[in-house]
Amino acid sequence: GAVVSQHPSRVICKSGTSVKIECRSLDFQATTMFWYRQFPKKSLMLMATSNEGSKATYEQGVEKDKFLINHASLTLSTLTVTSAHPEDSSFYICSARDMAMNTEAFFGQGTRLTVV
């Protein structure tokens, strides 16, 4: 199956700082990437849909100024958590999908963010 690489896998940062998470599709062109947030023992909550070369579409209740998403190429999307606070601590997962082929979504390894 296709490979999606997410980096870093773990990050600890201080309150008030920003953290950037990268999501790369390694062997296919991902026209669309999705960013999810997952709390312990909970489901995957979609934060935003990222389309290459255009602005991301955020789900209701997700602050777009806090969670900046950039999808500059068909293989790279980034999520930047700005001015992080302890309540932003969570497991963030990206997924990539070739929407033209309507195939399954491939997930990155996830990033465990801890804000202290």
Place this chain on the structure above:
Amino acid sequence: QQPVQSPQAVILREGEDAVINCSSSKALYSVHWYRQKHGEAPVFLMILLKGGEQKGHDKISASFNEKKQQSSLYLTASQLSYSGTYFCGTERAAGNKLTFGGGTRVLVKP
């Protein structure tokens, strides 16, 4: 709208069978099934498109009842490796976003 999964959790002995259901109140185009181990990313199992198809992968199979907007995942002769949380993701139209259910935690004991 989030699909509803049932049961929330199930404990099995190795070799036993289980069924996980995923229901939607809206018409669906497809249903995707994933399994997630603790601390890891979800792993794709299978995708079912509208039309009421069935699919199988080893001893894990699934069906999609378009009339009921319900999909079922069947774990047959369960193995220890089947343990994890199973999520269904539903798509309301081709090329649309996936919305995931609350998950079903499966524990297979020796």
